[in-house]
Amino acid sequence: MIDEFEFLEKIRKTTKVERKIESEVFEKNVLSILIHLIENKYISSINFPISKGKEAYVFRAEKGKRLLEKFSKKSGSKSKFAAIKIYMIETSRFKHMQNYIKGDPRFRKIPHTKKEIVYEWTKKEFRNLRLCHEAGISVPEPYYFKNNVLVMDFIGDDYGNPAPQLKKVGPPDPKKNFKQLIRDMKKMYGIGLVHGDLSEYNILVNGDSLVIIDVGQTVSKEHPMAEEFLERDVNNLIRYFSEFGIKANKEDIIKEIKSAKRR
Ligand SMILES: Nc1ncnc2c1ncn2[C@@H]1O[C@H](COP(=O)(O)OP(=O)(O)O)[C@@H](O)[C@H]1O
Ligand SMILES: [Mg+2]
The missing domain is CATH 1.10.510.10 (Transferase(Phosphotransferase) domain 1)
Incomplete structure (x- = not known):
């Protein structure tokens, strides 16, 4: 078991993230998910933030053994990297999110708290990615989600530079x-x-x-x-x-x- 403090120290050293990201993005729940991802060999390390939006941060991570073997072969993705999207609870436009969830017949239970809404949103993004990927639409292959954390294939070149918008x-x-x-x-x-x-x-x-x-x-x-x-x-x-x-x-x-x- 990796010690949470030790883990946060590691992230702090490798990505030089500011206090703001630490408190908003790497809150306790996210830390334990990231630890789970590392312990279960989905990823081996987190490299740097690719994007810092108002509602979500996206990080580049190195794929662990599990993603390299299980998913990459099947899907044909050759990337050594994964992208981790972490939604922030506090700054999310949860009213806006709720409206999208409300009218969607796929979601029978309508969440009410900010946290529930963001978690539902993350699940919705994962499911949408999976459906699209299975239908042969050009989207990043999704690998994992829990709460407000989503792991998907990294889109970028062989050197690990993220693809530009x-x-x-x-x-x-x-x-x-x-x-x-x-x-x-x-x-x-x-x-x-x-x-x-x-x-x-x-x-x-x-x-x-x-x-x-x-x-x-x-x-x-x-x-x-x-x-x-x-x-x-x-x-x-x-x-x-x-x-x-x-x-x-x-x-x-x-x-x-x-x-x-x-x-
Ligand atoms: N799978 C990915 N691979 C590489 N870069 C990504 C990936 N997903 C997102 N990004 C980067 O992060 C940015 C924000 O991601 P996006 O999903 O559009 O979130 P939001 O717009 O809600 O902040 C993208 O414009 C892109 O630069
Ligand atoms: Mg966007």
Whole structure:
């Protein structure tokens, strides 16, 4: 058993995290989950924060034996790294989260406390990732979740540099990339899901292809807002890709996505 204090000291030394992260992100519950992940060989170490959002931090970690053997072979992921997303309880927009959960027929029990809502949200993101990954949509493969901690495949190069957001670098092949995104949205619709927050911020550029992330708010297409979300997602993509010479008609794209056969 790793001593919690010793573990926190280790993190402090290796990642030089500030006090703020320590208290908000590495609270007791998260520490014990991270210890569990290390003891059960999901990960062997935590390297550095890739992203510090208002609601979640994302860290790069080194995969442990368990992830390297069990998951990587099956899924074909060659990455030595995993990404750990840790939702913060206090700063989460739990009212916003609750609305997304409320209308989703997949969630019969509606959580009420901040903590319950964030835990449910994390579970929802994990499930959405798993459904998408199984349907062959380009998303990070999810590996594990507990409470407000989610472990998934790391998207980045062989040296461990995280893949940049599309917003930062632009599409490497606009025509091909746009097509891939519409195909992925159609596949998502085919498994009954609408991303709900798709934009150049939630798409990573991995070599010459794109990876969709951040599927916490992804809703069932039965959700009362699903139609509106789908339209907004499509609008975002058309707007962004028009800067790179892609011309597309919103109605046609929506029709194309909706023509997906239910799987
Ligand atoms: N699996 C991943 N691999 C590499 N980087 C990631 C991964 N998931 C998230 N990131 C990085 O963390 C950032 C925030 O992640 P995201 O899921 O969009 O959370 P949020 O927007 O809620 O803070 C992303 O823009 C990306 O830079
Ligand atoms: Mg995001």
